[in-house]
Amino acid sequence: MVVALREPSLGPVFGVKGGAAGGGYAQVVPMEDINLHFTGDFHAIGAANNLLAAMLDNHIYQGNSLNIDPRRITWKRCVDMNDRQLRFVTDGLGGRVNGVPREDGYDITVASEIMAIFCLASSIEDLKDRLSKIIVGYTYDEKPVTAGDLKAVGAMTALLKDALKPNLVQTLEGTPAFVHGGPFANIAHGCNSVIATRMAMKMGDYAITEAGFGADLGAEKFLDIKCRYAGLKPSTVVIVATIRALKMHGGVAKSELGSENLQALEKGIPNLLKHVSNIKDVYKLPSVVAVNRFPTDTDKEVELIINKCKELGVNVVLSDVWAKGGEGGIDLAREVVSLCEKDNDFTFSYELEGSIEDKIEDVVKKIYGGDGINITPQAKKQIATLTALGFDKLPICVAKTQYSFSDDMTKLGAPKNFTVTVRNVKVSAGAGFVVVLTGDIMTMPGLPKAPAAEKIDVDSNGKITGLF
DSSP states (O other), X not given: OEEEEOOOOHHHHHSSSOOOSEETTEEEESHHHHHTTTTSHHHHHHHHHHHHHHHHHHHHHTTOTXXXXXXXXXXXXXXXXXXXXXXXXXXXXXXXXXXXXXEEOEEEGGGSHHHHHHHHOOSHHHHHHHHHTOEEEEETTSOEEETTTTTOHHHHHHHHTTTTSOOEEEETTOOEEEEOOOOXXXXXXXXXXXXXXXXXXXXXXXXXXXXXXXXXXXHHHIXXXXXXXXXXXOSOEEEEEOHHHHHHHTXXXXXXXXXXXXXXHHHHHHHHHHHHHIIIIISOOOEEEEEEOOTTOOHHHHHHHHHHHHHTTXXXXXXXXXXXXXXXXXXXXXXXXXXXXXXXXXXXXXXXXXXXXXXXXXXXXXXXXXXXXXXXXXXXXHHHHHHHTTOTTSOEEEEOOSSOSSSOTTOOSSOOSOEEEXXXXXXXXXXXXXXXXXXXOOSXXXXXSSOGGGGOEEOTTOOEESOO
């Protein structure tokens, strides 16, 4: 078996979530290196992103032969850090020699279109082709301007050449692991690179890959975007459930999740059932629920969730890999192997022929369980523009909260009778999808009141502590 995972972003590492190398006896190592600079892939992506930004502003400063409207620049600079101060900036100040003054802003590196392109590219040639299609802004007569127009593609590819090669590490028990790429799961498609996934499939009898967040975000984008472009057909899906998450969907405050609460756990089960239904009824794939046990979970809680799932006909297995490593995942592995032997009728949740509105509505109704969509006037205008430019037949990538099936993070469980508000629509022409922003999703997160960075330190021997 070989696993293919995403690389962690420095933003979450120093912010709320901490690192992303696993925990307990279920980790990829070396944990510190993977969570920090690793092999420099993200720095290369950030450098390519910012090179394009520099060439764009320099083109305008040097005479603007492409007739770019500085008020309609869509390309942002990026940094791999949670820094709300950089969401909106004014730059080019200080006189004529210092550039052209304009409103600007930063994204976190994992939200850059280059990250999405990097993870969907199948080769150097495909990478260059996708980079050339990046739209950086529009001319005064509303024509798109691309990275290809700015002659930036060759230099950007040179920065990405080595980063495109997958990184091979291992789990604590020696299982090979490709850790490569990491687009945001609610801004982009939230999956590791196509190249790494294909390599894992080539190198092992079974390839296990992951998609960020639940079946409404990560799985939807993995199946509707990554599998569609890469020609992949999954054999089975493991839906990872935790007692803590289900109690949260049962209405328990984050500070109380460590206490036993069977009533809240049972109340949160409809959320899990919706994820199972999405995989089974929409995508036509076999699945198993892995109850991922943690030290704070009580025996009664574990027994309740497993019994309730079985009562409802849901395929469920306890996974105790955090405490026991591979030994704690044997039952789950056996079930996965069994499901992989079965044929399936994998299908997408929407077809590309529909309009942008049709595809958004399909995802909202089929995957989220909503009644429909509400499109703001600004988003309607953006959709009309993208349709006129021929981008309406691309897959969609919906950016929304990971805390709810709706676009309102307070609607827990499996909410009904809601609509999703589409407030902004833009094209990632190089990545090959239309990004649909809902709710209050931002492409540059901020640090919390007590960031994880405050607890990280290094001793005199160079040993890092507080990084999890």
